[in-house]
Structure formats: structure tokens, C-alpha cells
Amino acid sequence: MWHRSASFILDKNQNDTVYPADSVTLTPPPPSISTPQNPNPNLNRNMSMSAYYQTRAAHHGVVTSDWLAQSQEAATRAVATGGQEIVDGGKSGRAFSVIDEFNNWRKQPDLAEAVAAIRALAAVIRNSEAKTMMELEIELKKASDSLKSWDTTSISLTAGCDLFMRYVTRTSALEYEDFNSARSRLIERAEKFGEISYKARKIIAMLSQDFIFDGCTILVHGFSRVVMEVLKMAAQNKKLFRVLCTEGRPDRSGLRLANELAKLDVPVKLLIDSAVAYTMDEVDMVFVGADGVVESGGIINMMGTYQIALVAHSMNKPVYVAAESYKFARLYPLDQKDMGPALRPIDFGVPIPSKVEVETSARDYTPPQYLTLLFTDLGVLTPSVVSDELIQLYL
Amino acid sequence: MPDTQALVNDFLNKLKKRKIEGSQATARQTAELLRSVISQQRMPYTNQAGALIDAVKAVGEQLIAANPVELAVGNIVRRVLHIIREEDLSLTTAAIGGLNLSAVSDDENDDDRDGDSTLSAAAVAAAARSTLRPPSLQTLLEDTPVSAAVPQTSSSGGDSEGKSKSADKSSRSRKLKHDVIEAVNELIQDIVTCHEQIAEQAVEHIHQNEVILTLGSSRTVLEFLFAAKEKKRSFRVFVAEGAPRYQGHLLAKELVARGLQTTLITDSAVFAMISRVNMVIVGAHAVMANGGVIAPVGMNLVALAAQKHAVPFVVLAGSHKLCPLYPHNPEVLLNELRSPSELLDFGEFSDCMDFGSGSGSPLLHVVNPAFDYVPPKLVSLFITDTGGHNPSYMYRLIADYYSADDLVVQRRATAGN
Numbered sequence: 049m050w051h052r053s054a055s056f057i058l059d060k061n062q063n064d065t066v067y068p069a070d071s072v073t074l075t076p077p078p079p080s081i082s083t084p085q086n087p088n089p090n091l092n093r094n095m096s097m098s099a100y101y102q103t104r105a106a107h108h109g110v111v112t113s114d115w116l117a118q119s120q121e122a123a124t125r126a127v128a129t130g131g132q133e134i135v136d137g138g139k140s141g142r143a144f145s146v147i148d149e150f151n152n153w154r155k156q157p158d159l160a161e162a163v164a165a166i167r168a169l170a171a172v173i174r175n176s177e178a179k180t181m182m183e184l185e186i187e188l189k190k191a192s193d194s195l196k197s198w199d200t201t202s203i204s205l206t207a208g209c210d211l212f213m214r215y216v217t218r219t220s221a222l223e224y225e226d227f228n229s230a231r232s233r234l235i236e237r238a239e240k241f242g243e244i245s246y247k248a249r250k251i252i253a254m255l256s257q258d259f260i261f262d263g264c265t266i267l268v269h270g271f272s273r274v275v276m277e278v279l280k281m282a283a284q285n286k287k288l289f290r291v292l293c294t295e296g297r298p299d300r301s302g303l304r305l306a307n308e309l310a311k312l313d314v315p316v317k318l319l320i321d322s323a324v325a326y327t328m329d330e331v332d333m334v335f336v337g338a339d340g341v342v343e344s345g346g347i348i349n350m351m352g353t354y355q356i357a358l359v360a361h362s363m364n365k366p367v368y369v370a371a372e373s374y375k376f377a378r379l380y381p382l383d384q385k386d387m388g389p390a391l392r393p394i395d396f397g398v399p400i401p402s403k404v405e406v407e408t409s410a411r412d413y414t415p416p417q418y419l420t421l422l423f424t425d426l427g428v429l430t431p432s433v434v435s436d437e438l439i440q441l442y443l
Numbered sequence: 444m445p446d447t448q449a450l451v452n453d454f455l456n457k458l459k460k461r462k463i464e465g466s467q468a469t470a471r472q473t474a475e476l477l478r479s480v481i482s483q484q485r486m487p488y489t490n491q492a493g494a495l496i497d498a499v500k501a502v503g504e505q506l507i508a509a510n511p512v513e514l515a516v517g518n519i520v521r522r523v524l525h526i527i528r529e530e531d532l533s534l535t536t537a538a539i540g541g542l543n544l545s546a547v548s549d550d551e552n553d554d555d556r557d558g559d560s561t562l563s564a565a566a567v568a569a570a571a572r573s574t575l576r577p578p579s580l581q582t583l584l585e586d587t588p589v590s591a592a593v594p595q596t597s598s599s600g601g602d603s604e605g606k607s608k609s610a611d612k613s614s615r616s617r618k619l620k621h622d623v624i625e626a627v628n629e630l631i632q633d634i635v636t637c638h639e640q641i642a643e644q645a646v647e648h649i650h651q652n653e654v655i656l657t658l659g660s661s662r663t664v665l666e667f668l669f670a671a672k673e674k675k676r677s678f679r680v681f682v683a684e685g686a687p688r689y690q691g692h693l694l695a696k697e698l699v700a701r702g703l704q705t706t707l708i709t710d711s712a713v714f715a716m717i718s719r720v721n722m723v724i725v726g727a728h729a730v731m732a733n734g735g736v737i738a739p740v741g742m743n744l745v746a747l748a749a750q751k752h753a754v755p756f757v758v759l760a761g762s763h764k765l766c767p768l769y770p771h772n773p774e775v776l777l778n779e780l781r782s783p784s785e786l787l788d789f790g791e792f793s794d795c796m797d798f799g800s801g802s803g804s805p806l807l808h809v810v811n812p813a814f815d816y817v818p819p820k821l822v823s824l825f826i827t828d829t830g831g832h833n834p835s836y837m838y839r840l841i842a843d844y845y846s847a848d849d850l851v852v853q854r855r856a857t858a859g860n
């Protein structure tokens with residue numbers, strides 16, 4: 049419990065004393081002046097943005113210009129720290145860096161994080177000079193470890209690396225006597241993974257169609273490609289349904305979803321995040337995506353998912369999760385603070401005094417008892433199946 | 444095949460007119476019908492499994508359409524399809540094994556067909572096996588999940604046809620059919636004996652001087668209680684009568700005839716009596732993939748009462764009742780509205796239900812649903828012929844009994860209805 053330990057508070061105090069110049073007056077300046085020229089100075093103080101959410105913001109976020117500037121600033125810092133890691137990883141003397149490769153792949157907006165990870169690992173295989181399977185495995189292990197440690201906040205990155213490593217160790221050595229053909233097969237499979245991921249979304253959309261009935265009202269939270277696919281297919285199938293979109297603060301990704309749904313002529317209504325309980329009684333089902341599905345069957349998703357699930361549970365509404373199976377991760381969080389936080393700057397519109405602490409964690413953990421079903425490319429699963437699948441794979 | 448067609452039509456009629464009572468009888472008769480369909484099916488030289496699957500599927504779709512509420516029909520059709528796939532596969536792997544031993548040249552030929560010159564026969568077999576398994580994380584990166592997840596009719600049949608080219612064709616064709624029929628016979632045997640297998644577990648669950656509550660009548664429950672009694676357990680049974688069909692009365696009579704201490708109560712008295720009850724044991728109409736139960740009407744009330752008083756709610760279900768579908772809107776889609784005559788006497792109420800009076804539509808309406816949906820969180824334990832299971836474990840049993848291909852195909856078929 050790192051966050052509750054005394055040393056943590058000590059660290060924090062030290063940090064505060066290091067940055068005394070940042071303190072801001074309690075009276076907020078008139079907003080007309082503050083918003084254009086003063087993008088929350090204290091936000092840039094002692095927090096960096098999680099790389100995972102940087103990408104998400106770039107891909108999904110509807111962000112205000114000043115917020116973008118902030119995140120860019122945070123991004124440059126993150127890249128700088130990333131660069132350090134590359135130097136660390138560069139001890140082996142190769143010019144090729146798996147992290148650069150990963151970042152290149154990650155820039156594509158339609159590519160899932162896990163796909164980028166697996167493509168990066170495929171590039172490792174391609175660039176490797178290993179002569180035996182064992183050598184290649186060790187090299188891959190190193191690459192995947194450095195990739196994982198580079199961004200510990202991204203669950204699908206970790207899950208993707210683990211899945212691919214598992215595939216390499218489990219199958220390749222058994223089936224092929226010839227090293228080169230095994231190698232080319234690994235590369236081929238890794239490159240197909242993008243397709244697998246794309247297909248997974250289609251399968252999930254297909255599976256969930258039975259659950260969307262005419263005249264239903266669906267609440268969605270934030271932007272998720274899978275959920276978008278589900279709703280898109282439902283609209284194509286001429287289902288009549290209404291969507292309530294939460295705003296999805298702070299990156300306001302819900303706005304983007306609402307936008308895209310409006311383009312499909314789906315009736316859509318925007319809510320502020322705090323209006324979920326108010327509107328829950330007209331909702332028939334809640335649909336959310338997931339950053340990661342953990343071993344308990346619970347999900348880790350954008351901040352606010354937990355409270356939506358709690359409200360839905362207390363009003364007896366089903367909560368459906370749409371997530372590709374490569375997001376299944378070997379984690380077992382016991383409570384909200386059990387994982388390293390993924391930080392994300394929040395734009396409050398006004399400067400926040402330095403003495404005020406800001407909760408910048410970007411995601412929360414929703415325990416399995418609040419989820420009804422998971423739609424995955426492995427089928428429609430109850431939360432308890434997730435651990436079963438993971439055990440089968442990693443045991 | 445005029446004779447099978449006549450049989451099928453006869454059975455379809457019975458299903459449509461709801462002449463067959465109970466899911467066990469339906470399941471058994473469906474299996475018997477499919478067995479005769481298979482035995483009458485002419486076997487082509489190539490892709491035999493595919494031909495069998497198509498034949499069974501064609502009949503199966505008609506049967507499911509005839510009574511979509513009786514899920515046992517669909518279950519048995521899927522089970523038979525799964526059996527065909529399994530038998531075909533075991534023959535294929537055996538054939539490949541034989542080829543491997545006999546001739547190297549043949550082996551290479553075999554590999555070319557698969558488009559990958561390095562793939563060994565063992566790998567082919569492993570890949571083929573995984574088409575039967577439901578898609579899983581393990582196979583996500585391999586080639587197979589693509590074909591397993593996207594329904595492709597008789598993909599395994601197509602493969603096997605190529606591989607067996609050097610095997611003795613005529614003997615193999617007879618073998619496949621023979622094996623399938625054998626396996627269907629086993630399935631029928633399982634359905635017939637499921638009561639006994641469930642009843643065997645009775646002593647583990649019913650203890651001395653306990654009070655058991657049940658609702659309506661179920662042969663499985665009767666056998667279960669009686670099996671405990673035979674093992675010299677003495678206990679009391681409360682039977683809720685199960686309005687509007689009052690099958691509880693029949694159960695009470697049977698229990699008394701077999702020497703059990705029985706108390707008959709009305710359905711509305713369940714909540715009053717539940718605090719004295721140690722365990723609720725009921726039968727089911729069908730068990731869905733999420734562990735939810737479709738059961739005779741009134742069951743949800745009993746389940747809620749049991750939950751309120753923390754009384755274990757145990758559901759007995761033969762494996763033919765396990766349905767691989769998820770309930771969407773079960774109160775409406777998986778329910779059947781029965782005749783109002785079970786509630787009311789027509790003679791007395793004919794005035795109120797007269798279409799000629801006043802506005803043209805009767806003032807009195809009668810709704811008589813046959814089933815209740817009990818959500819999985821209210822069920823403590825399922826007892827099937829393979830043992831006791833948690834509701835969340837149901838999907839696993841289903842994965843054993845059905846192949847993923849069939850679920851999707853049948854779902855499309857049922858959606859078409």
C-alpha cells in the first residue's frame with residue numbers, strides 16, 4: 049500500500065517544498081484572462097501524464113486547446129523519460145529500440161495498444177540475429193520487459209506482451225524443427241494480430257446484437273472502439289435504440305462518441321458525469337469498454353466506470369462490458385489503490401491553489417460482482433470465466 | 444427419405460400442438476428422431492461429416508422453430524451435431540496417425556494440402572482438435588480461432604475429406620455413421636437415466652430431520668427425495684401446490700405413497716413457511732448459459748423468499764436441460780402463455796370474456812405464463828448428472844457438451860423465427 053505509507057506523505061511534503069514558487073493565490077482570477085494565457089500552472093508541477101492516456105487523448109479526446117498544450121508539455125516530459133529508458137535498454141549495443149517501434153505503431157489511431165506491442169515484438173524478431181529458439185526467446189523476453197517497464201500503466205500493453213511471449217514459448221518450439229520457419233511463422237502471426245484484433249471487435253459486435261432490443265436505452269461511458277463498433281452494428285441492423293453518453297471528463301471522450309453516434313443518426317443524449325444516477329431509471333443497460341480485464345473478472349476502465357456500475361447495480365440494471373480477449377491481464381487488484389495509478393492532468397478551467405490536492409488518477413477498478421456479462425471474442429462470458437481462461441493459458 | 448420425413452412431420456406436429464410434456468420426454472424423442480435421420484442419411488463419398496451435419500441441422504431448425512420455448516429440442520440438436528464433429532475428428536486423427544506410420548510420401552502430400560510445408564501431422568491434429576474447443580486465449584494467436592469463431596459449416600469435415608484419401612473409404616464411411624449412432628444411443632441412455640444419476644447424490648445434500656421445500660412437480664425432484672428416503676434419511680417435505688396447474692398435489696400424493704412425511708401448502712404460504720425450511724429443492728425447465736433458470740411459474744417467488752431467509756436454493760437439472768444460449772428478455776421471449784382455462788372456469792366467466800360486449804374487447808383479460816426466470820444470483824447450487832455446480836460454472840459444462848460452431852448457427856436459426 050504505497051499510497052498510505054508514511055514515506056509517501058513525506059515524499060509529497062518534500063515535493064511541495066521543492067516547488068514553493070508554484071503557489072498560487074486562492075482567489076481565482078477572472079476566467080476571461082485565465083483561460084487563454086494561464087493553463088493551470090500547478091498541473092505541470094509534479095505530475096506527469098501516463099503514456100497510455102496520452103495516446104488515448106490523442107486518439108479519442110475532444111480536448112480544448114489549452115488542455116492540449118498542457119498534455120503536449122507533459123508528453124514531451126514523458127518522452128524524455130522514455131528516452132532515458134531507451135538508453136538503458138541500449139546496453140546490448142543495438143541501434144534498434146523496441147520502444148521506438150512500439151511508439152511508431154501506437155501513433156495509428158485505429159490500432160489497439162496490444163496490437164502495437166505485438167507488432168513491436170515482431171520487429172524485435174525480425175531484427176534479431178539469434179540463431180536458436182532459446183536465444184530468440186531470451187531476446188524477446190528482454191524486449192517485452194523493457195516495453196512493459198516503459199509504460200507500466202497500460203494494461204493491454206502488458207497483456208499483449210504476455211500473450212505473445214506465451215505463444216512463442218508454448219507453441220513454436222514444439223511444432224517446428226527448423227528455426228527459420230518457426231521464426232517466419234512467429235512474425236507472420238504477429239503481423240496478423242492487427243487483423244485478429246479487428247476481427248475480435250466484429251465478433252463482439254455480433255455477439256452483443258442479441259442483447260440490444262428495440263426501444264432500449266443504453267448508457268455508455270467514455271469512448272471505446274469496441275462499444276462504438278457494437279452500437280454501429282446495432283444501428284446498421286436497424287435497431288431502434290437511444291444512447292445516453294456521459295461527458296467523460298477530463299478528456300471528454302464521451303463527446304466524441306456522441307458525435308460519431310449522431311453521424312449514424314442514433315438518438316443520443318449527453319450527460320455530465322454526475323447525472324448518471326439521475327438518469328439511471330430510464331436506462332435499460334449500461335455498456336462500457338475496458339482498458340483491461342483482470343483475473344477476478346472485474347475491469348479496469350476510465351474513471352467513473354465504478355460509480356456507474358454501482359448505481360446500475362443498485363437499480364438492477366445490467367452492466368455489459370465489451371472487451372477483446374487480449375485485454376485479459378494477470379492482475380488481481382484488491383481495491384482501487386492496488387495498482388500503480390495512471391495519471392492524467394485535469395483541466396478545471398481555473399487555476400487551482402497549490403495547497404489543494406488534485407486526484408489525477410485516470411482509471412478505476414470495477415469489481416466483478418457489479419458486472420453482468422462480458423462480451424469478448426471468446427464468447428459471452430460471465431466474469432468468473434475470465435480467471436478460468438487466464439489460468440488455462442498461463443498455468 | 445420419405446419415411447424419416449414422415450417421422451419428422453409427425454414429431455413437428457406434436458411439438459407444435461404441445462403434445463409432449465416435459466423436457467425429458469422431448470429430449471429423448473428428439474434424440475431418437477435424429478438417430479433415425481442419421482441412420483437413413485445416404486453417405487456421400489466425400490465430406491461425410493458435412494453431409495450428416497447438414498441433414499441434422501436441416502431437421503433441427505424445423506424442430507426448434509416448432510417449439511422455440513422447449514429449449515431441450517435445440518439442446519439435443521446441438522449435442523448431436525457436436526457428437527458428429529467429435530466422432531469425425533477422432534476418426535481423422537486416427538487416420539492421420541495411421542498415415543504417419545505407414546508412408547512418408549503420403550504425409551508430405553497431406554501437408555501440402557494444408558498450405559504449410561512444415562506443419563507436422565500432429566500439429567494438424569492439434570489444430571483440428573481446437574476447432575471443437577470453444578475459442579480461448581490459448582488459440583487466439585494461432586490460425587484456428589479464425590475458423591472456429593467465424594461460423595463455417597463443416598470446416599472440419601472438409602479437412603478430413605482430404606486427409607483420408609488414402610484410407611479405406613467405404614469402411615470409414617460405415618465407421619463414422621456407426622460411431623455417431625452409437626454415441627447418440629449413449630446420449631439417449633444418459634437422458635433416460637439422468638434421474639437416477641442425480642438421485643444418487645441425494646444423501647450428500649439431505650440430512651436427518653431436515654425440512655425440504657419444493658414447488659410444483661418434477662420427476663427429478665421426486666426421485667431425488669425418494670432416494671434420500673431409501674437411504675434411511677427421515678425428513679419432511681413441504682410441497683407448494685404450484686398454481687395454476689396444481690401439479691404439487693400430484694407430487695404430494697406420490698411422496699405420501701412412497702412413505703415420506705409431506706405437507707401441502709399454497710404458493711402464497713411459501714414466505715410464511717420458508718423460515719422453517721432447511722433447503723429448497725426444485726426442478727427446472729431449462730438452465731441458461733449464465734446460470735439462470737427457466738422454471739415453472741412461481742419459482743422466482745420461492746427463490747426470493749429463500750434468499751431472504753438465507754435458505755439454500757438447489758436446482759436439479761439433467762444435462763439435456765443445459766442450454767448454451769443467454770437469456771435476453773427471458774420473461775417474454777422464453778415464455779409461453781397457456782390457456783386461461785387453467786385459471787378460470789369458462790362457464791362462469793364467459794360473460795366477462797365476451798368479445799361482443801360494449802367496446803368490442805373483453806374487460807377481463809387472463810394472462811397465464813408457464814415459466815419464470817430465476818436469475819443466477821438466487822441459485823445456490825445446481826445438481827446435474829455430473830455432480831453439483833455453482834451457477835457461474837455452468838458455462839464450463841456447456842463448453843464440454845456443445846461446440847462453438849453450432850451455437851452461432853443455431854442462434855441465427857432461432858433469430859429467424
